[in-house]
Amino acid sequence: MRTYLDFEKPMAELEKKLEEMKVLAKNNNVDVSDAIVLLENNITKLRKEIFENLTSWQRVQLSRHPDRPYTLDYIQQICDEFIELHGDRQVRDDPAIIGGWANVNGQSFMLIGQQKGRNTKQRQYRNFGMPNPEGYRKALRLMKMAEKFNKPIVTLIDTPGAFPGMEAEERGQGEAIARNLKEMFMLKVPVICIIIGEGASGGALGLAIGDKVLMLENTWYSVISPENCSAILWRSWDYKEQAAEAMKITAKDMKQNKLIDGIIGEPLGGAHLDHAWMANEVKNAILENIADLNKIDAQTRIDERIEKFCAMGVVIE
Known part of the structure; x- marks a missing residue:
């Protein structure tokens, strides 16, 4: 239903x-x-x-739609073959992050994404898409493996944020995300990052340093959610709609502010209405961008990646 x-x-x-x-x-x-x-x-x-x-808040609601395609849905739709890899080689495997070798139309790349889960049992298993430090360390391990074999990296981002629990902090949540940021800047292979749902805070940014950062039409990307922004400024969640408008968190806003490189359109009504169509659009975006990035030598890609992120937020008067 x-x-x-x-x-x-x-x-x-x-x-x-x-x-x-x-x-x-x-x-x-x-x-x-x-x-x-x-x-x-x-x-x-x-x-x-x-x-x-649609208002900004309505797009936030669409990004959280329970029927919206998640990382596993895209894997099933776009990959001819997918071999999942597990573990960070330090603590354990984090089910909130899925990663492995993907083959699409004869093109091999490392695919890494966050997974929320459909029902209560799955959401508990996937920790509602909130990764622990070992999730980010697993992601970095897989990125380094892709670099070793000279294969592009694609990340699919959909998280309400990194897990904020005490045990995550004890195991070095901040350090794990910071290390990912540092290492992703220096990866020698093409890196494509796609926000497919929620892109919240460092939990999203830990997988989002890439040559091309794309957003689906009805997604959001920000340092904080509208609800938490409202709670801080007005001490209530009642002003979340005003916060969403002021924060400029939609794909259109992010593109205008030069914080992302492109927008992938969704079917009228949202991605949840046609998973197959949406997956095909994501697949085409991945293959097109990989083809373009493969034409650029590694050092130039790294320099342009660093330059792009360093230019964000700079104001010249």
């Missing part, structure tokens, strides 16, 4: 009427085809009106 967000309720009511009309026509052998076509046109028109004028 499809899940509707609050701002989609007018559309939900029309779609419910459409289903009832189709059932009525089938059960009673009544021809209501004209009415069905009219209602379908109204639904399409309403969906277009809603999704062409």
